Amino acid sequence: MSEGTAIAYAVEDGVATLRLDRPERRNAIDDAMRGEMIAALEAAASDPAVRALVITGSGTAFCAGGDVRGMQQRLSAPQEDVAFNGWSRQQRTHRAVALLHNLPKPTIAAVNGAAAGLGCDVALSCDFVIAAEAANFTMSFIARGLIPDGGGMYFLPRRVGLARAKELVFSGRRVGAAEALSIGMIERVVPDAELLPAAQDWARQLSAGSPAALALAKSVMDRSLEMSFEQVLAEGAKAQALCYTTGEHRASVAAFLAKSKKP
Structure with a gap:
């Protein structure tokens, strides 16, 4: 401290x-x-x-x-x-x-x-x-x-x-x-x-989830009351594109697919 x-x-x-x-x-x-x-x-x-x-x-x-x-x-x-x-x-x-x-x-x-x-x-x-x-x-x-x-x-x-x-x-x-x-x-x-x-x-x-996803969701939602529906979708699309590149997303998908292959 x-x-x-x-x-x-x-x-x-x-x-x-x-x-x-x-x-x-x-x-x-x-x-x-x-x-x-x-x-x-x-x-x-x-x-x-x-x-x-x-x-x-x-x-x-x-x-x-x-x-x-x-x-x-x-x-x-x-x-x-x-x-x-x-x-x-x-x-x-x-x-x-x-x-x-x-x-x-x-x-x-x-x-x-x-x-x-x-x-x-x-x-x-x-x-x-x-x-x-x-x-x-x-x-x-x-x-x-x-x-x-x-x-x-x-x-x-x-x-x-x-x-x-x-x-x-x-x-x-x-x-x-x-x-x-x-x-x-x-x-x-x-x-x-x-x-x-x-x-x-x-x-x-x-804060247990992906830090990147949390930060990006917060940034869009904090502005959502001042934006139209179309603007929220557009900002969300840009944020989601960034999420696609994160290690947390890749690891989550890989873990899901590995689990689904188990008998």
Whole structure:
């Protein structure tokens, strides 16, 4: 395991576990965490030993969102610099969320407590969300006079529908794990003590197949809601052509044919 100021990262049995590690700040995301998160996700994407990734939080919270102290520093800058400084910080945030969303491997958010604001965005950017019974989700941006800026306005409507997503963003209300499951915001709820082992076991199950086929299927499906039927078929055909050339496909066909020849 390597430990930085704000992120703990470890790989075991093909599963990378990325832990937001500022429990004293409820894992609120500051500039240091953004940088370390980007580095960890880039490492996971390029490491062939990593077949799936789980992201979780230390302590009692998953992630309380953006660090309000960072917001205070931004607002204390000269007025002419506020907008550009905020834009620059947004680019780093978007880089981290995009890396997580586009990781060519299955990703699971194991939400151990509050996932608020940007923390909720981060969880929803994963392929799947599993939550502890004590977890909750809040699109809390409205309480700060802000809008979801970490992909939530893209991810949330695709999970719960447009009208319900608007209601959650406009109200900023807290959604418990049971309700989140019932509205399709998340996929699973487990007892608190079972969360991380359950997430890691699920990650191993999801990543047992061909890494190439998984990556290619994910790349097409993540764009499928923006494409026509014909476009999905065309993108799928290109991806399938690549699958035909992989060692996993060749080995699978050879094993099937060898088995079928046995008396």
